Amino acid sequence: MDLLDKLSILADAAKYDVSCSSSGSSRKNTPGGIGNGARTGICHSWSDDGRCISLLKILFTNYCIYNCTYCINRAGNERPRAAFTPRELADLTINFYRRNYIEGLFLSSAVLRNPDYTMEQLLKTVRILRKEYKFNGYIHLKAIPGADLSLIFEAGKYADRMSVNIELPTRQSLKMLAPEKDFTAILTPMKNIGQAIRQNQEEKKKYRKAGPFVPAGQSTQLIVGASPETDYQVLKVSENLYGQFNMRRIYYSAYVPVNKDSILPALKSPPLLREHRLYQADWLLRFYKFRADELLSEEKPDFDLELDPKANWALRHLEYFPVEINKADYELLLRVPGIGVKSARRIVTARRNGSLSYYDLEKFGTVLKRARYFITCQGKYYGGIPIREDLVKSRLLSAGDRQQLSLFSQE
Amino acid sequence: MDYFIYDGSFQGLLTAIYEAFYSKNQVGGILREDEYQPAFFANKIPVEADLQKSDQLYLAIKNKISPQSLRKIYYVFLSEKKETGLLIYHYLRLGFKIGRKIDSYLNHELVARLNQLSGKVSREAHLLKGLLRFRKIEGGVFYAPFEPDYNIITLLAAHFARRLADQDWLIHDKRRGLAAVYNREEWLLTDMVNLPDLRLTEEEKHYQRLWQSFYQHIAIEARKNPRLQVQNMPRRYWKYLIEK
Ligand code: SF4
Numbered sequence: 113m114d115l116l117d118k119l120s121i122l123a124d125a126a127k128y129d130v131s132c133s134s135s136g137s138s139r140k141n142t143p144g145g146i147g148n149g150a151r152t153g154i155c156h157s158w159s160d161d162g163r164c165i166s167l168l169k170i171l172f173t174n175y176c177i178y179n180c181t182y183c184i185n186r187a188g189n190e191r192p193r194a195a196f197t198p199r200e201l202a203d204l205t206i207n208f209y210r211r212n213y214i215e216g217l218f219l220s221s222a223v224l225r226n227p228d229y230t231m232e233q234l235l236k237t238v239r240i241l242r243k244e245y246k247f248n249g250y251i252h253l254k255a256i257p258g259a260d261l262s263l264i265f266e267a268g269k270y271a272d273r274m275s276v277n278i279e280l281p282t283r284q285s286l287k288m289l290a291p292e293k294d295f296t297a298i299l300t301p302m303k304n305i306g307q308a309i310r311q312n313q314e315e316k317k318k319y320r321k322a323g324p325f326v327p328a329g330q331s332t333q334l335i336v337g338a339s340p341e342t343d344y345q346v347l348k349v350s351e352n353l354y355g356q357f358n359m360r361r362i363y364y365s366a367y368v369p370v371n372k373d374s375i376l377p378a379l380k381s382p383p384l385l386r387e388h389r390l391y392q393a394d395w396l397l398r399f400y401k402f403r404a405d406e407l408l409s410e411e412k413p414d415f416d417l418e419l420d421p422k423a424n425w426a427l428r429h430l431e432y433f434p435v436e437i438n439k440a441d442y443e444l445l446l447r448v449p450g451i452g453v454k455s456a457r458r459i460v461t462a463r464r465n466g467s468l469s470y471y472d473l474e475k476f477g478t479v480l481k482r483a484r485y486f487i488t489c490q491g492k493y494y495g496g497i498p499i500r501e502d503l504v505k506s507r508l509l510s511a512g513d514r515q516q517l518s519l520f521s522q523e
Numbered sequence: 524m525d526y527f528i529y530d531g532s533f534q535g536l537l538t539a540i541y542e543a544f545y546s547k548n549q550v551g552g553i554l555r556e557d558e559y560q561p562a563f564f565a566n567k568i569p570v571e572a573d574l575q576k577s578d579q580l581y582l583a584i585k586n587k588i589s590p591q592s593l594r595k596i597y598y599v600f601l602s603e604k605k606e607t608g609l610l611i612y613h614y615l616r617l618g619f620k621i622g623r624k625i626d627s628y629l630n631h632e633l634v635a636r637l638n639q640l641s642g643k644v645s646r647e648a649h650l651l652k653g654l655l656r657f658r659k660i661e662g663g664v665f666y667a668p669f670e671p672d673y674n675i676i677t678l679l680a681a682h683f684a685r686r687l688a689d690q691d692w693l694i695h696d697k698r699r700g701l702a703a704v705y706n707r708e709e710w711l712l713t714d715m716v717n718l719p720d721l722r723l724t725e726e727e728k729h730y731q732r733l734w735q736s737f738y739q740h741i742a743i744e745a746r747k748n749p750r751l752q753v754q755n756m757p758r759r760y761w762k763y764l765i766e767k
């Protein structure tokens with residue numbers, strides 16, 4: 113089989129992994145070497161589904177010994193199969209990189225023969241890249257659950273980021289949809305990688321020379337909509353992962369029905385808006401100091417599809433508002449709908465030089481379309497309507513969420 | 524009113540501003556030759572770029588105001604927008620008065636305008652660090668043509684000199700007739716309108732096909748979203764993409 117066919121098959125098989133980020137690495141180029149990291153990450157293209165292409169996202173192989181129900185590569189599916197050699201894949205990466213198609217490689221794999229064998233192939237590939245080709249671009253590597261931990265640890269020395277996908281948020285769902293997989297087998301490498309990252313960070317503080325270990329952190333992916341969990345359950349899982357496993361990022365992947373199976377839900381289209389809401393909420397956990405319990409509860413376990421999670425929270429907590437822009441601390445500013453991290457920082461910076469008016473905010477580019485119902489500037493309220501849940505809600509709905517909605521619905 | 528005319532280079536601009544600081548008359552403009560429109564009462568003063576003066580001002584901005592301000596001024600210069608000379612002049616006058624604090628006066632008219640413009644340039648540079656495409660041409664050089672809104676070629680050259688350090692490359696701004704040429708040691712900027720021979724190697728065609736195929740297969744059909752795609756990647760940048 114020629115390289116073009118392999119690439120087609122194995123890119124196609126990799127596309128359901130939604131992560132493509134190349135951020136978090138500031139790896140420098142070495143003398144005679146090629147490549148470096150860009151800390152904020154760089155997108156190199158956008159595919160027809162509108163998603164950023166940053167890395168050569170590819171499977172080493174799609175031959176699989178397992179038969180997970182939701183997965184297109186399951187053993188029981190009849191489809192074209194292929195496998196690279198480590199050399200082929202390393203050459204492909206370098207040549208794409210030289211043309212500036214990519215930031216680096218995101219290498220994952222189905223399970224060929226057994227987890228150890230598969231992990232060894234991935235390891236060979238990145239060893240060629242880092243050692244032989246002196247490649248210093250970004251590498252995201254999948255840890256294959258069940259592979260020997262020593263293999264996973266070695267991989268961590270070469271990779272910028274590693275990930276183990278949980279895919280299903282609960283033990284029960286995993287048992288039902290991926291009966292050969294075992295929750296513990298997934299959590300074990302995750303836990304170990306998390307610990308090793310922490311250890312490495314401490315070593316680095318002590319001796320400068322300690323080599324890197326997964327410097328861009330670990331991530332994982334949860335499939336949304338293939339199993340019956342509520343948003344509340346999903347978000348709780350995320351919160352725990354961030355807290356316990358030193359997780360840098362969690363990706364949510366709207367379930368795309370690829371197999372027909374009676375135990376899978378029949379969806380007309382992937383739940384993209386739900387996925388979007390989870391990303392927003394995830395953002396609130398990581399950068400806005402929200403807790404999952406503030407956003408959802410047993411009684412109200414799913415996100416409102418009409419209104420984003422922060423606006424929703426604010427409408428249920430009008431007792432905090434309006435906040436005075438010149439007094440509210442940074443954390444409180446972050447809770448105002450329409451004020452993001454950037455705007456909150458700007459406000460805190462600019463007001464050091466004197467009190468800010470409504471027009472000052474506009475001048476440095478804070479969009480007040482939504483925020484105006486929740487703030488005062490120098491004591492004045494610019495919302496124009498009483499702060500009442502129903503009134504503000506209807507204004508918010510006409511102010512912008514509609515536009516956002518259409519971006520995430522199907523054309 | 525004095526109008527200082529510079530040669531279009533950054534050194535020229537800094538020299539002109541340097542001179543303007545010492546002008547006793549009111550400063551009406553700091554302009555490139557092509558921006559200048561003759562007017563009554565205008566006192567036109569041509570300024571030749573002077574390395575010593577521009578260096579002196581450069582260091583003063585860096586040390587007495589801030590490196591951040593210096594970077595933003597350079598970006599605003601790269602925007603090639605009208606009236607940027609005067610904007611930078613007034614910004615610097617304020618900066619030398621209040622020092623590094625100027626970076627936090629986000630609501631000040633001048634600071635806001637400078638930030639806005641430098642932000643645009645910085646965003647385009649970031650976008651093109653991703654979207655620039657190199658092609659290997661016969662002779663082994665990697666060639667990357669593009670047509671940016673702003674004059675960002677120096678920003679890209681610095682980026683790729685760190686990154687694609689072990690290959691010969693040439694970045695070509697076809698809109699401005701400028702090229703950055705790199706020989707595995709250093710890069711330099713030169714005028715370039717046309718290129719001799721751009722025949723692609725067989726190897727190049729092979730990798731282009733591979734990339735096109737990757738690009739097609741990585742999209743999820745059920746999530747197709749052309750609007751989101753164009754929002755992220757405006758159409759005017761598609762011309763030199765291999766995959767489009
Ligand atoms: S092990 Fe991975 S590739 Fe194999 S069937 Fe399960 S999810 Fe798919």
